[in-house]
Amino acid sequence: QVQLVESGGGLVQPGGSLRLSCAASGFTFSNFVMSWHRQAPGKERELVATITSVGGTTNYAGSVKGRFTISRDNAKNTVYLQMNSLKPEDTAVYYCNAARFGVPLYWGQGTQVTVSS
Numbered sequence: 001q002v003q004l005v006e007s008g009g010g011l012v013q014p015g016g017s018l019r020l021s022c023a024a025s026g027f028t029f030s031n032f033v034m035s036w037h038r039q040a041p042g043k044e045r046e047l048v049a050t051i052t053s054v055g056g057t058t059n060y061a062g063s064v065k066g067r068f069t070i071s072r073d074n075a076k077n078t079v080y081l082q083m084n085s086l087k088p089e090d091t092a093v094y095y096c097n098a099a100r101f102g103v104p105l106y107w108g109q110g111t112q113v114t115v116s117s
Contacts (some may be wrong), residue, residue: 002026002106004096009111014085016115020081022096029077030054033099036070036081038092038113045095049081064090081110086115 008020020036034049049060049070058070069082079096093110 002099004098004106004108006094006096006108006111008069009094009113010112011116013117014087014115015078017082017084018086018113020083020094020096020111020113022081024077024079024106027106028096029098030074031100032105034070034072034079035097035104036079036094036101038090038094039110040089041091043092048094051079058107086113088114088115091115 005023006020008018010018012018031053033050033052033074036048037045038048039045047061048064049058049068051070051072057070060068060090072079081115085115091114092111095110096108097104098106
């Protein structure tokens with residue numbers, strides 16, 4: 001059974017940091033491109049960051065570049081999103097995704113991130 005389980009969300013003040021984790025099971029994690037997406041209330045889901053299956057090439061949305069870092073540990077079947085200098089506009093539900101051959105196949109259930117003073 002395929003599972004992606006996100007954790008690490010919560011309430012943080014502006015300027016603070018959070019580290020999200022996404023634990024994968026039920027598929028060959030190292031074969032998949034992993035990504036983080038987010039969806040704010042009333043808005044469409046948007047891509048935040050991606051990391052390739054091997055080599056670890058990363059890409060970021062312009063709104064988070066320089067503040068967020070995506071990484072993965074293939075031995076632990078886990079992808080991470082380190083979020084620094086958080087802003088209120090980063091408030092959203094964050095989802096991880098596993099894609100193969102350009103097709104997003106598996107989604108997690110999401111974790112809420114709220115940035116507020």
